[in-house]
Amino acid sequence: MRRLFAYVRRYRARYALGGVCLVLTASLAMSVPLLLKYAIDAIAADQGLDRVGLIAAAIIAIALVQGVVRTFSRSLVFNVGRDIETDLRNDLFAHLERLGQRFYQSQRTGDLMSRVINDVTAVRMMLGPGILNLVNTPLYYVYGVGIMLSLDVRLTLVALLPYPVILWIVKRFSRRIMEHTLRVQEGLAQMSSRVQENLTGLHVVRAYAAEEEQAAAFGALNRTFCEHSLDLARVRGQLVPVMRTASGLGTLVVLWYGGTRVIAGVLSVGDLVAFLAYLNLLAWPTMALGWMISVLQRGRAAMHRLEHVLDTRPDIVDADGADPLPVVAGHVEFDRVEFRFPHAGNERPVLCDVSFTIEPGEKLALVGRTGSGKSTIAALLTRLFDVSGGAIRLDGRDIRTLPLAQLRGAVGVVPQDPFLFSTTLEENIRFAAHDSTEAEVQEAAAAAGIARDIESFPDGYRTQVGERGIMLSGGQKQRTTLARAILADPKVLVLDDSLSSVDARTEREILTSLERVLHGRTSIVITHRISTIQDADRIAVVDDGRIVEIGDHHSLLARNGIYTELFRQQRLEEELAAL
């Protein structure tokens, strides 16, 4: 919570001003029933129309001033809440950008979204409307009770008798409402993930004619959700009637006991009307109390969750005094690298004793079976993870001692899973090189073999690719991400099986046209298609986290090992394609 106070402190001047305005508003609002009393008493006592007219004019004047001040105070306090919300969201986003893949592997996107959207909103509700009511409620009570006491002490005490009961009810109900709300939200989340999974695996559901079973499972969740929602509605629906009836008891007392006191001549009719008006004015803040308690509870819980994220220390950061290399030549060295995934249950390392060097401008190919650890090598080179043992060096310097920005600027990776942002093709290609010219974009697209596709679209480079590039085919997406990496102009280019969705012939064509781009760059090509990398300077075979064979195509074939086996296995595919 200390973090929260820092935000509040930043806006303390506006909060103070808002507070002053709230006090002013309350003072004005609370004076109206009193004026009403004087007016009615004046009428009842036959004091003449002048006095009544004067009081009416006063009420109108107060109403006008109050209108202006109230508009100002409400928007002031609410806006501060919004400003803090915006600040908090910015800080949260900036922090998320610093957290590494280790963090993202343990989190679901939906949960993080919920932090940044829902939890921040809950904090804002606490700081805006929450604070407004926190100031208003006691203020109204002090004024209301004070004035009522000045009118008639005994009637006040009797009229306020039900209020402790109301407070107790509010507290009880708000806890129950909170519990029920959480259950309903949980139910909604469960339904969402069920639907999400069902739709992702729909081809299986359909092929196995399991629609009924899926619908039944969803139906069960749906019914539970419906029941929980009704439970919530029941509790929520009870709160207002129970409280209003309790405060209605106050009115009963005022009307009956107050009325007899008017008859007895102790009170005036004006006093009675004023009493009723004040009770009415107190009813709302009292009800708001319950709402406020839950807003504060929710806000605090949300802030705790946010702090959990904000307190997560980024694990991949610039080392102290990390100074950049003056020039990057592109010499890559893996020195007895070992790596274990932080969250995986099994103790077996993903990579073990991996050592190799690549000279500047050289091309190394990595091949191996699915799950052998090839992609991990790419992830380690860009410090998406840090090695568990050994070291990776760029131009002789441990990459952990380089500024992250330099390392990632120097090493360009085209990942296996092509990720595109839902903007235009041009903006996607330009992602890492904002100031590149149109010609450069087109050049990169041509090198990646996507230029012709793009030019055939009606909107060309301005084509919107849709969410995650849904408008493009898998191969088009991959080639677009390749163009993006080329335009970033890295010294070391890593292709992580990044042309798997195009056919073998097209992949070979693209790799051939890439030769010009690769000239003078160090490159690592990870692939499952051996045929496309036969000409690489060196080929390393990764198996079970180790480099088991290394050499050029012919020397590896001669060894008759895993490489040969993979090669043969793929010949069939290749030859079928060539038929």
Add this chain to the structure above:
Amino acid sequence: MKATTVIAHDRAAVAPRTQDQVGAYDARLVRRLWRYVQPYRFEFALGCACLPLTSAFVLAQPYILKLAIDRYVAASDTTGLAWTALAYTIAVAGEFLFLYLQYLLTMRVAQKSLADLREDVFRHVQTLDSAYFDRHPVGSLVTRMTTDIDVINEMFAAGGMTILMDIVTLLGIVAIMVAIDFELAVVSLALLPVMVVAINFFRIKARGSYRLIRERLARLNGFLQEAISGMAVTQLFAQEPAQFERFRRLNDAHNQANHKSNFYEAALFSFVETMSAISVALIVWYGGYQILGAALALGTLVAFIEYVHKLFIPIRDFSSKYAVMQSAMTAAERVFGLLDTKPSIESGKARSRSVAERELRASGEIEFENVWFAYRNDEFVLRDVSFRVAPGETVAIVGATGSGKTTLIKLLNRFHDVARGRVRVDGVDVREWDLHALRRRIGLVSQDVFLFTGTIRENISLFRAIPDDAVRAAARAVNADRFIERLPHGYDEALRERANNLSVGQRQLLSFARALAYDPGILVLDEATSSVDAETDAWIQDGLGKLVRDRTSLVIAHRLSTIENADRIVVLQRGVVRESGSHAALIDAGGLYARLHAMQRQAGRVPGGGAKDESNAASANV
């Protein structure tokens, strides 16, 4: 070319109506919603009946106050006063009792009918074809079923019903005021036209700013979602500052829009309070004048003040309720739009669902007859394909990626329909089969194995009620039991999201077990290309053999061993059947297959041809 057509198609398909084009009340949408409410119409009617009762109790309260002051206090009648006080309390209690009943009944109707709607949408989405999913991200469909339907619920909870009640109450108040004292009523309501004009002004202003907020929030959320899932890309390209700048701009824009709406809301709230106070002043001034002229009783004046208070609050809340209605209609439009999407594949009738289970398990027959198919326009991926798989036979389809192998499966299973020609199962055109029965007849093992969140057992049974013995037997038959029994919880081991805790090979064995437990008369198998370690591969080969035994099988083969073990081989090249026949016949014919086989033999160890580790089943690999 590909993407061009997709984009054009999408624009035509999703012509979105903006919020402003949908009114707060759309008769067509309400009629459709009514169909879901109808089963609960009794409760709905009861809820509606509560509305005028609540209003009556609200209206009675100021009048009782008037009676108390004018009749009993003025006459010093304490007993009468006590009774009126009691009556007042009963009026308050009555108001809230019926308000509660109305809320509860409405929520019951809303929750139940919307649960029905949600289930309908879920069932409907199951029938939509894959082209639909290519154009609509899964996330947006999830939103239809959860958030959108929740927004419609808000209409019941805080929109439509309460607006109705407000209108009844408003009319009641005006009627009573006019009945008590016409002149004072005119004075009390003098500001009403100003209010209506001003509130309309605020409504229009607020609507603009609400829309702005919604748009900007949607963009902020969209950006955030993408930024989080693409965080690795941002970090890899060291683009954190640029992304942050984009986020900050969207965040600021959203904040600005909120500042604007905060002002309108605060102004509206204050305006109504001020108007109500001025009305009270007018009543006091004019009423006082009348009372002094003895034309009016004091209690009437008090009652009028109360009535004016009760009159202005619903007017103030109208704009927010209107906004709720509007969002609900937009959401309903989207949900019904989804329900209106017709699946292009509809179930046939000739072979009905009532076909006996036993019959479905009997060995079946597949026949492709002059089949043509194109995903787009005239780009045919299958041309005049004909072949037959006799009962109990295993046919291997051989061909390169993109030769149309996977399409064959999709046509057989009716994930798509043929353009020309026909596909028959047991001699009946698949378009005439009941879809459910057809898919019950055919078991499919696809290349990438999709696992659901749930236990191993549930993933084998696919949540069907299959006896435990059968599940275990299926797993044992395909050699999946070895790894399953080594898991900490065996068959009850829970699979995590996307089942990262299983290896590729284990997942394949699991999918074999799933197919065997399904026990279909026809098996269609898309052999996986991914390579696994030798031991697992041996188990997979063995399991595969058991799977196809005594079953009509169509196998898209990637391994020579699978091909050689098939009864017949169909060689597919760019959508055309080039050769078909048994291994021996094709070798003799000396065509494509023979050439291919010869090359494979040359390339290295010959399957079964005396390689050094012949005993290892991995040698069956090409």
